[in-house]
Amino acid sequence: MMNKTDIEFDKRTLDWYIDKSVQVIVFIGGISAIIFIIGIFVFITKEGFGFIVNTLDIGEFFTSEYWSPSDEDDPEYGILALILGTASVTGLAMIIAIPFSLGAAVYIAEFATGKTREALKVLVELLAAIPSVVWGFIGLTIMNPLIIELFDVPVGLNVLNAGVILGLMAAPIMTSIAEDALKAVPDRYREAAEAMGATRWQVIYKTVLPAAKNGLLGAILLGVGRGFGETMAVLMATGHSVNIPGSVFDSVRALTATIAAELGETAVGSDHYQVLFTIGIFLFIITFLINLAADLIVRGIRKG
Amino acid sequence: MKKNILFLTAISASLLATHGFAQSRDTIQNKGSDTLVNVAQAWAEEYQKVNENVAVAVSGGGSGTGIAAMINGTVDIANASRKMKEKEIKLAQDKGQNPIEHIVGFDALAIFLHKDNPIKSMTIEQLREIYIRDGKSEKWTDLGESVPGCKNDEIVVVSRQNNSGTYAYFKQAVLDKGKFRSGTLDMHGSKDVVELVEKTPCAIGYSGLAYATDHVAMPCVTSDGGECVQPSVETASDGSYPIARPLMMYTNGEPEGEIKNYMDWVLSDEGQCIIFNKGYAPVRDVNCGT
Numbered sequence: 001m002m003n004k005t006d007i008e009f010d011k012r013t014l015d016w017y018i019d020k021s022v023q024v025i026v027f028i029g030g031i032s033a034i035i036f037i038i039g040i041f042v043f044i045t046k047e048g049f050g051f052i053v054n055t056l057d058i059g060e061f062f063t064s065e066y067w068s069p070s071d072e073d074d075p076e077y078g079i080l081a082l083i084l085g086t087a088s089v090t091g092l093a094m095i096i097a098i099p100f101s102l103g104a105a106v107y108i109a110e111f112a113t114g115k116t117r118e119a120l121k122v123l124v125e126l127l128a129a130i131p132s133v134v135w136g137f138i139g140l141t142i143m144n145p146l147i148i149e150l151f152d153v154p155v156g157l158n159v160l161n162a163g164v165i166l167g168l169m170a171a172p173i174m175t176s177i178a179e180d181a182l183k184a185v186p187d188r189y190r191e192a193a194e195a196m197g198a199t200r201w202q203v204i205y206k207t208v209l210p211a212a213k214n215g216l217l218g219a220i221l222l223g224v225g226r227g228f229g230e231t232m233a234v235l236m237a238t239g240h241s242v243n244i245p246g247s248v249f250d251s252v253r254a255l256t257a258t259i260a261a262e263l264g265e266t267a268v269g270s271d272h273y274q275v276l277f278t279i280g281i282f283l284f285i286i287t288f289l290i291n292l293a294a295d296l297i298v299r300g301i302r303k304g
Numbered sequence: 305m306k307k308n309i310l311f312l313t314a315i316s317a318s319l320l321a322t323h324g325f326a327q328s329r330d331t332i333q334n335k336g337s338d339t340l341v342n343v344a345q346a347w348a349e350e351y352q353k354v355n356e357n358v359a360v361a362v363s364g365g366g367s368g369t370g371i372a373a374m375i376n377g378t379v380d381i382a383n384a385s386r387k388m389k390e391k392e393i394k395l396a397q398d399k400g401q402n403p404i405e406h407i408v409g410f411d412a413l414a415i416f417l418h419k420d421n422p423i424k425s426m427t428i429e430q431l432r433e434i435y436i437r438d439g440k441s442e443k444w445t446d447l448g449e450s451v452p453g454c455k456n457d458e459i460v461v462v463s464r465q466n467n468s469g470t471y472a473y474f475k476q477a478v479l480d481k482g483k484f485r486s487g488t489l490d491m492h493g494s495k496d497v498v499e500l501v502e503k504t505p506c507a508i509g510y511s512g513l514a515y516a517t518d519h520v521a522m523p524c525v526t527s528d529g530g531e532c533v534q535p536s537v538e539t540a541s542d543g544s545y546p547i548a549r550p551l552m553m554y555t556n557g558e559p560e561g562e563i564k565n566y567m568d569w570v571l572s573d574e575g576q577c578i579i580f581n582k583g584y585a586p587v588r589d590v591n592c593g594t
Contacts, residue, residue: 065486066437066483066486068466068483068484069466070368070466070467070471070472071483072389072391073481076483081486144503145503148504152455154454154455154456154458154460154504154505154506154507155460155489155500155504155506155507157489239489240465240489240490240491240492241487241488241489241490242486242487242488242490243486243487244486250487251487251489253490261465261490261492262465262466262467264365264369264372265365265366265368265369265372265465265467266368266372266467267371267372267375267376267392267395268372268375268376269395270391270392270395272467
């Protein structure tokens with residue numbers, strides 16, 4: 001049974017059409033992200049898949065340290081050194097970024113008030129907006145001579161340089177997310193802890209941080225994802241050298257930087273071109289897993 | 305998904321349309337070798353005065369870039385500081401291209417050292433031991449020298465990215481087709497090599513002679529116990545410098561029309577004097593009046 005208001009509501013007036021069209025636009029907007037991500041995955045898989053099946057020796061791919069894909073007679077497609085390069089730079093970046101960003105997040109969320117707080121939040125976001133090529137320049141022109149001077153090493157383009165740069169790049173995003181996680185802890189937790197006679201430090205250390213644990217972990221994982229995916233700054237600051245790092249003063253090369261440096265110069269469809277896409281697939285899977293893990297962990301806090 | 309495909313098709317169709325339009329005016333697309341890019345630009349600029357109806361658009365990126373573009377059919381002339389590999393020629397033919405090689409000059413590949421480096425002459429064998437995989441020379445002391453400012457004596461080996469023509473030529477001429485050692489710093493342009501060597505006392509690098517500056521040292525090079533020859537335009541053209549290479553331009557099929565006019569002009573006295581003035585050796589003796 002329909003009553004009168006229902007019928008009026010269903011009348012196709014201008015408002016109804018606006019309503020419908022907005023609905024469609026929002027739907028397309030929402031679904032396009034999924035379409036694009038699938039499209040991208042299909043594209044990179046299509047370009048690299050034939051190679052993975054026909055030519056590539058997966059064992060060699062992951063365990064060989066030799067990368068000379070353009071060799072005419074005997075091309076080598078080992079990405080072990082590149083994986084270790086990316087991992088070492090990201091690892092060092094996290095060692096630098098985690099204390100800074102968590103410290104900053106705790107300060108912004110728990111201690112800073114009024115103008116200081118607002119100013120800090122804006123500044124942190126501004127820091128996140130610096131283009132990566134600018135960070136790369138800093139690595140190349142400021143950090144490079146500085147590292148040579150300070151540590152007496154032959155080259156300043158190395159794991160240390162790229163790790164510091166990447167740490168500074170990842171910290172703002174991690175700070176923002178970590179701060180949100182801390183803010184999400186209900187005030188009654190803090191009040192309860194204070195009522196029990198806890199000092200400010202004890203409140204944060206014993207109550208707020210454990211309660212925000214998942215969100216903080218999620219922030220760290222997103223930072224790791226950023227580190228894995230970063231290209232330009234890493235290309236400029238690592239020294240771009242296929243090398244298994246023995247110390248932070250060794251030059252390395254990252255997976256992303258290898259694609260960036262070589263893809264433009266390969267013939268479409270050649271083995272070299274396809275192996276670069278294979279690296280792309282590998283990176284895609286890694287960052288996907290990291291983001292998925294971060295997402296699941298962040299989701300965890302809402303349920304708990 | 306279908307919508308997405310339609311959208312992409314629309315974009316690519318419009319890109320093709322604009323591309324086709326640009327081609328219909330007399331623009332010669334010229335791309336490739338970083339070694340040749342300065343000369344190619346100078347040629348393009350001078351050619352404006354010769355024939356103002358034709359514009360030559362020059363871009364660099366490395367021999368690999370130019371050759372890839374030739375294979376994909378997106379350039380009229382590809383510059384290369386190495387020959388196209390057989391595989392690449394075959395790939396191009398499969399795609400309906402027919403690359404024809406034109407030698408437009410010669411280039412001496414200079415070895416660069418920091419200017420405090422006391423080494424004044426090197427043999428091809430010494431270079432090989434420094435650059436080849438598992439080579440014996442890892443420290444300057446292995447060559448019997450110590451370099452001031454280089455504390456731990458370790459040789460910082462500077463190379464190029466693996467699809468640069470300079471890289472390919474060096475590999476063929478010095479490493480005898482052997483592989484480069486791991487841990488070379490692979491720079492993304494000839495200029496970057498010179499800049500890095502300039503700032504790094506422990507470094508050794510190689511690049512086209514035209515990129516030499518006053519801030520780096522260039523040793524003379526000996527091959528097979530012969531005389532030690534300094535890299536220069538003269539020693540590159542008379543063939544006495546052991547690591548000099550031809551510089552090439554590839555056209556798609558025998559050049560015709562405006563492209564033929566341009567290639568002819570490049571190989572004329574006027575064009576060859578431009579390459580000479582940029583620090584490369586011309587293909588034949590020309591009198592440039594200097």
